[in-house]
Amino acid sequence: MSLKHGWLARIMPSFSQDIEHGGDLEKEYRFFSRSLFAIILVLVLTPLMIISMLSHYQYRQLLQKKELAQIVLNVEQGESTIERFVSKLQSIIKFVGRDDRYQELLDPQALETLFSRLQREYPDFVDLEIIDARGISRSYVGPYQLKGREYGDQTWYRQVLLKGVYISTVFSGFRRVPHFVIAVSRRHPRQPGSWVLRVTIDGNTLQRYVDTIRTSSVDDIFLVDGDQKVLTRPQKYGLVGQHSAFAEAVESTSYDLSSIVAEHEVLLQQHIAITVKKIQGGERILHVAVDLKETPWRLVMVKELYMHGEAWFYFQLRLFSILFCCVVVAIFIILRLSNGITSYIRESDRKRQLFLAEAEHANKLASIGRLAAGVAHEINNPLSIINQKTGLVLDYFEMSGVFDHKEAMEEALDGIQKSVNRCKTITHRLLGFARHTEVESEEIDLNLLLEEVVAFLAKEATYNQICIDYALDQELERIVSDRGQLQQVLLNIVNNAIDAIGSNGRIILGSRQKDRGQVVVTIADNGGGMSREVQQRIFDPFFTTKETGKGTGLGLSITYGIVEKLGGTIRVESEVGAGTCFEITLPVGRGQAG
């Protein structure tokens, strides 16, 4: 994708703006930094969020399956235990009430003996009763006076005759103690019809059995009858004899069990009812109920859903803590990263801008140089003619005798020749500025070169009471460069420094090693300094602050060109009233030839 037209281009700072629009560019850098931050953040956080959500979902599924499997196992075990117990009671009662024992058991003594034997084994047996084929209690052993009672029109009696066995719900009745009844009908050996053996059992027996199947993996277990009346004592939810707390509870719709329950299809066929109920207080409870075979009882197991448990709470706590830490760390790192990248781009752009400005400046100098060289060359010829012609006239004057105004004419011709010489200086400098000479390389001790240059100007400095000091690095590496051109550069700058000071001042010439491969020469003066505007134009050709006729405005342009040609750089720092410092950086090895 092209960087110029792609989505990336929309967030990238557009470097096409120039330096004057630095403020706008800064806005773009900020926008880029923010966009980069947002993009990386999304890239980092999206997978993190997806993984967290998946973990959350998977762990929830796991807990749901586990809790359901556990409660189903408990229900199956509980159902089996209670059904075995009931079956065992039925077997015993059927065994002791064989068909042919009717006559024998009518004898109160025999019934008493049987009851005693049974009670030794099952202390919760409350009483024992023999009912004849008409439904009249013929023999009874127990704490009440029930002999002679008629049961013929009672529902349970008809049921026992019909089905052979009857098991009642748990009830208190006139006894005021919870109990239940198991009755079996036996065929009369010699008469038509059946007689019935009826046993009353203390309700606590059932309670004990329910307690034995109680486990820590469920919150409550109890039995209810067909009307949802609680038959055994619940630990948490409801009371014996009252309606189940879950009978009226709303079934939760937000909790979908179907996908998990589907794995337990067999249970559903066995009439195990699995629901999630919402109780007062908002808690959601897993409610599993199963009808116990051959009894009117229903075993109920309940458990608070995983979401109210510690495992889920700590899992969520850990997950969100880790997620939070990751997000904080990611934000911190991405912020540093996006700021770092933006700074890097900003710095690269700045360098590129500087480079372009320098290239533009160099190009401008080269163009002006070519123009100047052409002009200088063309002017040189007429200058030569003027020079020769005035020389010739002066020659004739010398050969002639005295005539009127001869002296004045000679002075005028002298003036012309001086002007020609001034033009000559200018054209020579222009040509020097433009020409492309070969760099003649030799090994140079810059410290010595500085001292040599100063020797040229020492007298002028002394006349103007200018003190020249040195701050030289005696360990300075020797460089390979063009001695003559370097002399010209240093002469130019030191000369400018003397001009800038005028009189009474100080020039400090310094040298130092910049890093391996580069040395720096500084020429600092405490002259009048320069304004920012002057500093910006100081290397432009024909720019001068000296009075007319004193400077050509080419010295520093030539200096700039030479330093560039020698592979170095020159820069100026100045403050009005404080002075100026030129800093020339030169390569230790041979600079590029221009």
Next chain:
Amino acid sequence: MIKGKVLIIDDEVEFAATLCQRLRLRGVDAVDIHSGTEGLASLGELGPDIVVLDLKMPDMNGLDILTEIKENHPAIQVIMLTGHGSVASGVRAMEKGAFDYIMKPVDLKELLAKMEQADQDIGGNGGQGGEADERDQRS
């Protein structure tokens, strides 16, 4: 005093003529010619000892003229005139056998000094007699 004959070859007529005139005023036997080809052609006829030669002329390059002069008349001393002010051009001309170079606008004193040196050089190498013999042979 310059004893040898001086030929000035420069396309700038006014310049060459004036320079020539000034040299003559100083007793120098000087002639001026205003194109490279003419200058080369007249060498045999004029038989100069010193040639003041412009580096840039419209019909011929000064360096090429120098090469031809040095090939055919090695005894002639050539002083190059350059409006370029280029040290490199002067140095190149000297490598090709020029005696010296001088930049325009010409300072007459400087030119005369260089001519005198050239003249002495000719004298040292056999003087005018030797050159005259050569001229005789050529003619």
